[in-house]
Amino acid sequence: MNWLDVSSSSFIVAFFLYVIASIFYMVAIAGKKWGKGDPKAHEVRWSKIAFVTSTLGLAAHLVFFFTRWIGSGQIPTSNMYEFITLLGMTIMIAYTIIHFIYKKPLLGMFALPLTIIIIAYASVFPQEVQPLIPALQSHWLKIHVTMAALGEAFFAVGFAAGLMYLLRTIDYTDKSKSGKRAQRWLEFTLISIFVVIGFIVASFGFKGAGYVAEFQQETASVSQAGELSTSYEVVKYTMPPIFKPYNSETLQVTPFLGMTDGLFETPSWFNGVNSGRKLNTVIWSIIVGLLLYGIVRMIARKPLGAKINPMLEGIDPDDLDEISYRAIVIGFPIFTLGGLIFAMIWAEIAWGRFWGWDPKEVWALITWLFYSAYLHFRLSRGWHGKPSAWLAVIGFVIVLFTLVGVNLLIAGMHSYAGVD
Incomplete structure (x- = not known):
């Protein structure tokens, strides 16, 4: 078995x-x-x-x-x-x-x-x-x-x-300042849940469609002896590159809504392993989550x-x-x-x-x-x-x-x- x-x-x-x-x-x-x-x-x-x-x-x-x-x-x-x-x-x-x-x-x-x-x-x-x-x-x-x-x-x-x-x-129905504040924070909590759902939907959607984008990123580092070295790493995306890796060149990108080379470059100060890909994932999660929330909100015709x-x-x-x-x-x-x-x-x-x-x-x-x-x-x-x-x-x-x-x-x- x-x-x-x-x-x-x-x-x-x-x-x-x-x-x-x-x-x-x-x-x-x-x-x-x-x-x-x-x-x-x-x-x-x-x-x-x-x-x-x-x-x-x-x-x-x-x-x-x-x-x-x-x-x-x-x-x-x-x-x-x-x-x-x-x-x-x-x-x-x-x-x-x-x-x-x-x-x-x-x-x-x-x-x-x-x-x-x-x-x-x-x-x-x-x-x-x-x-x-x-x-x-x-x-x-x-x-x-x-x-x-x-x-x-x-x-x-x-x-x-x-x-x-x-x-x-x-x-x-409470129109006081404290009441409206509580309503906004509760709605923000519900929107945050939709952002998490948006990440799941975006991940499954683009993976199911076979989306792929690859970039070659150049990274410079200084050793303890003060020697400058350069390394190259291939970064793979499974979502369209709103933010492509910092200091990188495109190897291949599946076209999506006109995105063939990334709309923006990840800021240099955004450090970490695959930081550009992770920032890109966060942005897509927010976009899809807000879109899902907006659809449900229109159907409900009132705050959730x-x-x-x-x-x-x-x-x-x-x-x-x-x-x-x-x-x-x-x-x-x-x-x-x-x-x-x-x-x-x-x-x-x-x-x-x-x-x-x-x-x-x-x-x-x-x-x-x-x-x-x-x-x-x-x-x-x-x-x-x-x-x-x-x-x-x-x-x-x-x-x-x-x-x-x-x-x-x-x-x-x-x-x-x-x-x-």
């Missing part, structure tokens, strides 16, 4: 089951207003169907994880594809646990789409099994990565509940927050506040162990030091400090409701930057993670 083929098929099954479950949750919550009969009975019936479907999706996701482990002979956490799929799986585990505690089906309408976006994002990266480099060949890696991912998954559930709280409580708010009527905001807090309370000690303590033990084994101010280490510490502050303000200062919800949302943005931004934008000892 080819375990890797079984793994790939299971991943596809899990993805589509998550999509179907998400639709069922939307039918359970939004459809009760238009369905016949008792709205409560409608919600209960469709919520059960949705939860069973999402559980089957999680089962398929677990099959993917363990069959890939068996087929590759190593725990599937060695590159960005494997880690992000692990994060998606742990989000579903965290959601399932929270669901059994609170029995709130509305949470599934937000947690499932978040999982779908996460694992769709994973599919952007190379999916081939990559041999573990020596630094990764340790049992502490398995403990560190899996526990860190599980802690971050509970933070993700806290984010989903916090975002739901804001969508439920921010009044779009104002469109979603009526769907959440009847939901107790205090329940959402409690769920967000409890999810973060569960995730914090798990992340403390996985993201810091076990990470430092592994760093000592792999690199001979517990702490080295590597960018990923620094941002993991920032994440821990932020959630420490969240718990402090919640418990000592009584920050409940909107302040707590905003902190839950901001915290997960920091988590995403730690997971994605550091690997893609900042060179460090964690940059081995299979970034294409």
Whole structure:
């Protein structure tokens, strides 16, 4: 039996089951207003169907994880594809646990789409099994990565509940200065989610179309002895070059909307590995994300927050506040162990030091400090409701930057993670 083929098929099954479950949750919550009969009975019936479907999706996701482990002979956490799929799986585990505690089906309408976006994002990266480099060949890696991912998954559930709280409580009819400010920030949060979706859509779209562009970049460097040397590197793009690499010449470009040589050159101060390609990817993500948001906004004919708010009527905001807090309370000690303590033990084994101010280490510490502050303000200062919800949302943005931004934008000892 080819375990890797079984793994790939299971991943596809899990993805589509998550999509179907998400639709069922939307039918359970939004459809009760238009369905016949008792709205409560409608919600209960469709919520059960949705939860069973999402559980089957999680089962398929677990099959993917363990069959890939068996087929590759190593725990599937060695590159960005494997880690992000692990994060998606742990989000579903965290959601399932929270669901059994609170029995709130509305949470599934937000947690499932978040999982779908996460694992769709994973599919952007190379999916081939990559041999573990020596630094990764340790049992502490398995403990560190899996526990860190599980802690971050509970933070993700806290984010989903916090975002739901804001969508439920921010009044779009409030014309005061503070009310309009809250509306703008909430809409900005929703736009940011569309930008992430825009990155996925642009990546799949241009890859599916077979788009390719190649540039030869000249880089000058000075050795410790003061000698000047020049190197040449071929930089490959999978999206049309709005920004081509600094100090480069075109080797080949697939024409797209008149772009044959790049509209702009990446600034010289924009340093880092493949910095031009990454800047280009960010610009395309923003363009496609704003375009998608604009389309949905025109269909809704009002701000999205104002469109979603009526769907959440009847939901107790205090329940959402409690769920967000409890999810973060569960995730914090798990992340403390996985993201810091076990990470430092592994760093000592792999690199001979517990702490080295590597960018990923620094941002993991920032994440821990932020959630420490969240718990402090919640418990000592009584920050409940909107302040707590905003902190839950901001915290997960920091988590995403730690997971994605550091690997893609900042060179460090964690940059081995299979970034294409």
